[in-house]
Structure formats: C-alpha cells, structure tokens
Amino acid sequence: MYDVIIIGAGVSGVTFASKISKYAKTMLIEAQDYQKEIPIRTNIFPEHNKPFVKEELDWNNKKIFPNPHTTSNYMSDEFNGVIDSKEFGIPLGNVSYTENLIQYLITQLESHGGTFKSNERISKINRYNDHLELINTKGESYTSKLLILATGSRGFELQRSLGFGVPDSYIGVYLHLFGDETKINENLRWNYTFHINPKISKNGPFFFNKGVERISAGYLGEKNQSKEEIISKLERILKNYKPIQSFVDGLTYNISDAIVGEISKHPIKKYSNDRVLILGEAAGIVSAFFYEGLLPGVACADIAAKTLKPLFEKGSNFSRVELQEYDKEVNRVLMTYFKNGNAFEYLIYNESSSVKSLWNLYTKLLSENKTCRKYIYDAYINHDLSKHIVSNDRYVGEKLFGMLPTLSKLTLSPKFFKAMLLL
Ligand SMILES: Cc1cc2nc3c(=O)[nH]c(=O)nc-3n(C[C@H](O)[C@H](O)[C@H](O)COP(=O)(O)OP(=O)(O)OC[C@H]3O[C@@H](n4cnc5c(N)ncnc54)[C@H](O)[C@@H]3O)c2cc1C
Known part of the structure; x- marks a missing residue:
C-alpha cells in the first residue's frame, strides 16, 4: 500500500511528487511514454512562481531555465506594448524548458525513494473506507491511502467518477x-x-x-x-x-x-474529497485571460504538500473536512490575482466587433503609460499573489476606458462596468 499515488506527471504532479516523497511512500503514474521522450515545451515561468518551488529548483540551472525572461510584448497590429524588466528591476522570471524541469523533479522523487511509472494509464478507481484502488488499462492494480489527480485536461472521466466537476476546456x-x-x-x-x-x-x-x-x-x-x-x-x-x-x-x-x-480554465467548485485532492489544470485553475497554468500547478503542489504533511504525521484518515484546508488555501493564494484574468477575458474573448480596437488601444496604453507597465511588472514579480493589488488592475481598466473614442465609450460602458465588477 502506498501512502500517496499521483496520477499525471505534468508540472503539477511532478512538483507535488518531489515534495511529498520526502515523508510519504509515493508513486507517480504517467500515461505518456516518458522513457521514449518527454515532449518539449518552451514556457514562460514568471518570477511569481518561484516561492512555490524554491526548495526544489535552482533558478540558475540553465538546463531547466536557459534564459531569463526580461521582456514581454503585448502586441497588436499597430503597437508593441513592451514590459521590459530593465525599466524597473529584476527579470520578469525565466523561460523554462519544461521537459527538463519535469525530468529533474522525477529524478528528485526517485532519489527520495519514490516510484515513477511511465506509459501506464489509470482507467478505473475504486473507493474504500480506508484506501483507494487504482486499476490501469492492463488490469494491474495499486492501492493507496491518498490519491492526487494531476491529470490536466486528460482525465475528466476519472475525476467525474470520483464526484468532481470538470472545467471548461x-x-x-x-x-x-x-x-x-x-x-x-x-x-x-x-x-x-x-x-x-x-x-x-x-x-x-x-x-x-x-x-x-x-x-x-x-x-x-x-x-x-x-x-x-x-x-x-x-x-x-x-x-x-x-x-x-x-x-x-x-x-x-x-x-x-x-x-x-x-487546455482548461474556470476553476471547478471543490478541489478535495475524502482521500482525494485535485491539482492544477485538472481543477481548471488556469488564469482565464493569459492561460497561465504553471503558476497554479506549482502553487497547488506546494499547498497540497503543506496541507498533507501534518496529516501524515498524525496518522490522519484524510477526511474531506481535513482536506478542505487545501481548497481554502488555493483560493486564498491564487484567486485575487485571477480576478484580472476574469475581467480581461470578459472584455476581450468574445464575438464583438470592438475586440480588435480594444486590443489595439490596450497595447497603445502599455506603450505610452509607465504606471500601467509598472503595475504589470509588479504582478510578474510578486512573491505573495494573495496580496495582488486589484486597484492597480482597476487603474489600467480606467485608463483603457479613457482612451476610447466618445461613441465607443457610450456603447462599451456597460461592458467596462461589468468587467470592473469582476475585479
Ligand atoms: C500551447 C500552450 C502553451 C502554454 N504556455 C504556458 C506558459 O508559457 N506558461 C504557463 O504558465 N502556462 C502555459 N500553458 C498552460 C500550462 O502549460 C498548463 O496549464 C500546465 O502545464 C498544466 O500542468 P498540469 O500538470 O496541471 O497538467 P498536464 O501538464 O496536462 O499534465 C497532466 C498529465 O497527466 C497525464 N494523465 C492524464 N490522465 C491520466 C491517466 N488516466 N493515467 C495516467 N496519466 C494521466 C497526462 O498524460 C499528462 O502528462 C500553456 C498551455 C498551452 C496549451
């Protein structure tokens, strides 16, 4: 019997596995054949991700983080709205070669005595009072006291079978x-x-x-x-x-x-149940406008490990009530920051004819207004996103509204008003 089995070796699953395997008998299972290849991914890994992996990852490891992320261009056909870290201070974060990050954290798991199984898909889960049974497509089964679903957008059947919702995909x-x-x-x-x-x-x-x-x-x-x-x-x-x-x-x-x-977004209602937690994208915890999913992956992993450590120590039976601490903490840490994504999603991702002109104006605003650039910079490097300053996002929204031609102000004011309410 394992203490914990994690399904899914994406960023959420491997980060959690490397953390929890220090004090629990751990197995990580991945459907893709990682022996053959971990698919390459070049991602943006902002500075605000760092606190959640500071013990696991060396920020200067060039195999994982080949170059710093110094410049972001929010680009329209007419303007480059460039946030350049040199204008304000430290880099915005790193660029990550995520396949190397994943490989490194799997090696960490194994060095802590944990087990990694690749090329194995879990197709059924049976729940019992004191454990769970996981069955793979070959009919083999494993038992565990605790199950972590880190299945991204590819495990909706499993999560439904355990009573969880599924996000929009x-x-x-x-x-x-x-x-x-x-x-x-x-x-x-x-x-x-x-x-x-x-x-x-x-x-x-x-x-x-x-x-x-x-x-x-x-x-x-x-x-x-x-x-x-x-x-x-x-x-x-x-x-x-x-x-x-x-x-x-x-x-x-x-x-x-x-x-x-x-790729999923819009968080589901609950991320925990008796003996089960759900991490990262599987729970729809991806920012709604920028589709930032690595932050929630590492944050959920860190919060889950911190929630579970004392429960392992006291020999808990991992009841839903005890695990709800995880839901509360994930929401506390991430959902204030996520508000700006919700507001922006509402303004920009739709059928209306004003999308292109709004995006042009936004990129013009960033190219001209240093305060707006600084507020975005601050969000990139903020090590405590629970204290993300929502009034900064309102300021940017108001400036954008102020740039609209008079007629557009009249037609778009209800939309802006509603977007502001999301902040
Ligand atoms: C094109 C694109 C670009 C992106 N760029 C960025 C970026 O630059 N920065 C950023 O922050 N975010 C980015 N994102 C979002 C981010 O990459 C994802 O949200 C994040 O990687 C999700 O991690 P995860 O571990 O939760 O899920 P995943 O990475 O999807 O991992 C889930 C794993 O579970 C496995 N699995 C599923 N079901 C089973 C099963 N039954 N049995 C065994 N294994 C199973 C899957 O094979 C998979 O490997 C991007 C997304 C896309 C689509």
Missing part, C-alpha cells in the same frame, strides 16, 4: 521553430509575445515563447475546432500572417511536429 496548438541563437535574437526581440487577433481566435492569444535555440509558437483556439483545422491554420499563419513574418523568417520547423491538446 479549449483546444490549443504549439510548434517549435529552430535556429541558431543569433538568428533567433535578430528575429524576435522579446521572450514572450502575446498577440490577439479575433481572426486567429476569439478565445485566446497567438504567442511566441523564446528560448535559446528554439521558439515555441502557437495559439489557443475555438472550442470545437478539429485537430486538422487548428494545425492547418497554424501553418497558414506561420506562412502568411504579415505581422509575424519577420519573426519566423529563416527558422526551421516541421508542421507535422505540432502538438494539439486541450
């Missing part, structure tokens, strides 16, 4: 483009480029995340887009979309390497 696509470091830096000045064009998607951004010899490009698409559609649209964008041609010029890529996957 969208499709996304990304692809890596390669080139030498100099060429990549010539092409793209910013570590992170976040671009909205409703013709690309009404639900999310088109983005570039810049590593050292590779760039990840992709976008978050519509709910019912097929895999073929989203990939062929990405190819058309990379080949023909004028605003980004200079970024991709001369870089190599193979469109058949594009990865398509679901």
Whole structure:
C-alpha cells in the first residue's frame, strides 16, 4: 500500500511528487511514454512562481531555465506594448524548458525513494473506507491511502467518477521553430509575445515563447475546432500572417511536429474529497485571460504538500473536512490575482466587433503609460499573489476606458462596468 499515488506527471504532479516523497511512500503514474521522450515545451515561468518551488529548483540551472525572461510584448497590429524588466528591476522570471524541469523533479522523487511509472494509464478507481484502488488499462492494480489527480485536461472521466466537476476546456496548438541563437535574437526581440487577433481566435492569444535555440509558437483556439483545422491554420499563419513574418523568417520547423491538446480554465467548485485532492489544470485553475497554468500547478503542489504533511504525521484518515484546508488555501493564494484574468477575458474573448480596437488601444496604453507597465511588472514579480493589488488592475481598466473614442465609450460602458465588477 502506498501512502500517496499521483496520477499525471505534468508540472503539477511532478512538483507535488518531489515534495511529498520526502515523508510519504509515493508513486507517480504517467500515461505518456516518458522513457521514449518527454515532449518539449518552451514556457514562460514568471518570477511569481518561484516561492512555490524554491526548495526544489535552482533558478540558475540553465538546463531547466536557459534564459531569463526580461521582456514581454503585448502586441497588436499597430503597437508593441513592451514590459521590459530593465525599466524597473529584476527579470520578469525565466523561460523554462519544461521537459527538463519535469525530468529533474522525477529524478528528485526517485532519489527520495519514490516510484515513477511511465506509459501506464489509470482507467478505473475504486473507493474504500480506508484506501483507494487504482486499476490501469492492463488490469494491474495499486492501492493507496491518498490519491492526487494531476491529470490536466486528460482525465475528466476519472475525476467525474470520483464526484468532481470538470472545467471548461479549449483546444490549443504549439510548434517549435529552430535556429541558431543569433538568428533567433535578430528575429524576435522579446521572450514572450502575446498577440490577439479575433481572426486567429476569439478565445485566446497567438504567442511566441523564446528560448535559446528554439521558439515555441502557437495559439489557443475555438472550442470545437478539429485537430486538422487548428494545425492547418497554424501553418497558414506561420506562412502568411504579415505581422509575424519577420519573426519566423529563416527558422526551421516541421508542421507535422505540432502538438494539439486541450487546455482548461474556470476553476471547478471543490478541489478535495475524502482521500482525494485535485491539482492544477485538472481543477481548471488556469488564469482565464493569459492561460497561465504553471503558476497554479506549482502553487497547488506546494499547498497540497503543506496541507498533507501534518496529516501524515498524525496518522490522519484524510477526511474531506481535513482536506478542505487545501481548497481554502488555493483560493486564498491564487484567486485575487485571477480576478484580472476574469475581467480581461470578459472584455476581450468574445464575438464583438470592438475586440480588435480594444486590443489595439490596450497595447497603445502599455506603450505610452509607465504606471500601467509598472503595475504589470509588479504582478510578474510578486512573491505573495494573495496580496495582488486589484486597484492597480482597476487603474489600467480606467485608463483603457479613457482612451476610447466618445461613441465607443457610450456603447462599451456597460461592458467596462461589468468587467470592473469582476475585479
Ligand atoms: C500551447 C500552450 C502553451 C502554454 N504556455 C504556458 C506558459 O508559457 N506558461 C504557463 O504558465 N502556462 C502555459 N500553458 C498552460 C500550462 O502549460 C498548463 O496549464 C500546465 O502545464 C498544466 O500542468 P498540469 O500538470 O496541471 O497538467 P498536464 O501538464 O496536462 O499534465 C497532466 C498529465 O497527466 C497525464 N494523465 C492524464 N490522465 C491520466 C491517466 N488516466 N493515467 C495516467 N496519466 C494521466 C497526462 O498524460 C499528462 O502528462 C500553456 C498551455 C498551452 C496549451
């Protein structure tokens, strides 16, 4: 019998596994074949993630964090709204080679005596009073006192079977483009480029995340887009979309390497039940506008480990009441910061004809207004997001509203009013 079994070796699962395995008999199970390859991912890993992994990860490990994240460009067709950390202080965070981060934390788990099983999918879970039984697709079973679901957007059946809700889920696509470091830096000045064009998607951004010899490009698409559609649209964008041609010029890529996957948002109501916790994206804890999912992954992992440590020590039976502390803490730590994503999502991700002009104005605002840039910078580097200053987001909202032409002010004021109420 294991003390704890974690299903899913994404960032949430591996972070939690590396933490809990120090004091509990732990097994981590992953459906993908990591022996063959952990799929490469070049991600943005803001400074505000750091407190949740400060004991596990060395911020200067270049294999995991090849370069600092110093510049973000909130880009429209007309303006570059650039947040450059040099204007204010320390970097905004790091760029992460997330496949190396995952591998490193699995090695940590194993060095603590934990077990990692790859290429194994759990298909059924039976609940008993004093333990759970997990059965994989080969019919083998494991027992555990406690179960952690860190299944991202790929385990909805399992979480439903345990009485949890499932979040809203969208499709996304990304692809890596390669080139030498100099060429990549010539092409793209910013570590992170976040671009909205409703013709690309009404639900999310088109983005570039810049590593050292590779760039990840992709976008978050519509709910019912097929895999073929989203990939062929990405190819058309990379080949023909004028605003980004200079970024991709001369870089190599193979469109058949594009990865398509679901991404969820809008948190479900509860993240715990008797003997079960649910972490990160599986619980829909991804910020609604920026689709920031690594922060919730590492935060949930840290909060779960801190909640469980004393329970292990006192020989708890992990009742729902005891585990509810985890829900409360996750909400306390993350949901104030998440409000700005909710407000922005409401303003921007919709069918209305004003989306493009609003996004143009927002990027103009950032390019012109230092206070707005500073407020965004502060959110990137804030080590205690429970104290995120919501009035800063209101200030940015008010400035944006102030820039609207008079007629748009009249038509959009109800929308702005409602967005402000979300803050
Ligand atoms: C294109 C794109 C770009 C992104 N870029 C960023 C970024 O730059 N910064 C950022 O903060 N966020 C980013 N995100 C969001 C972020 O990557 C995710 O929210 C985060 O990685 C989710 O981590 P997770 O561990 O919760 O879930 P996942 O990474 O999805 O891991 C879940 C794992 O569980 C496994 N699994 C599921 N079911 C089973 C089962 N039954 N048995 C065994 N294993 C199972 C899956 O195989 C999977 O490996 C991006 C998302 C997308 C789609």
